[in-house]
Amino acid sequence: MVAGLQALPMPSFRQIFSGKKENPIYPRPLLLQDLWEAVARFSAEIRRSDFMREMFQRQAATGSTGMMGMMDCATLYGLARWQRPAVVVESGGYLGMSSAFILKALADEKLSDAKIYSIEMDPDCPHGALVPDEFRSQFVPLHGDVKELIRTDALPSKLDLFLHDSSHRYRHMLWEFRAFWPRLRDRGMLVSHDVHFNAAFPEFVAQTYAHDPRGLLDAERTRHYEWGRWGYVGFAVKKA
Secondary structure (H helix, E strand, O other), rough: OOOOOOOOOOOOHHOOOOOOOOOOOOOOOOHHHHHHHHHHHHHHHHOOOOOHHHHHHHHHHHHHOOOOOHHHHHHHHHHHHOOOEEEEEEEOOOHHHHHHHHHHHHHHHHOOEEEEEEEOOOOOOOOOOOOOHHHHHHEEEEEEHHHOOOOOOEEEEEEEEEEHHHOOOHHHHHHHHHHHHHHHHEEEEEEEOOOOEEEEEEEHHHHHHOOOOOOOEOOOOOOOEEEEOOEEEEEEEOOO
8 A cells, every 4th residue: 555545535436426526646446346346236136126026027928038137137237226327328129128127227216317229120029028117208219220320310429328239240349339439428338248259348448448658557548447347248437
């Protein structure tokens, strides 16, 4: 420990990301401690909930596959609950399993004005069928190709959270990360499901790093605050 800093409290991620004046000794987040603890707590809470049981009962009744499992739904809920986004965009909305858990996080944080724009390419898909009725007013279903929709005003120009869960082909994942990263506000979060399918996510995150001539982290030029992976879900917190 550096001499003279023993009595100084480490600010929490919630304090750092709350918009309040930052402690000048810590100009950027140094640890993920509070984020991991919060996500672990929120994830455990939702896994024990009636909501989790009911959602997976509803999924089983559809006979559909290819949706997030319990651990990843809980992680997504925890990340959204911690980050408290006002504007969310997700690709690959499908039946709405991921949408439902994000919307549940928004409800539990009492973010009644927040919206999630959910993109589904298949016109025959019952898009958002699993989204509970009480969340419908905050759910904006969009049918079409994300590469076309992004060129229209159907999607918000600025957002707080982007979730990739459409095609997990390497080139497409990289394209989505690169396309939506600029739209994220400072401290916005890019989230991806199935990051283990290929190298797109770690490669993208690596490109947001900057190093000084000695090969050490250049915090001023690095374009993320922190990033990580939990199960099959990866996330990166943007620094504008």
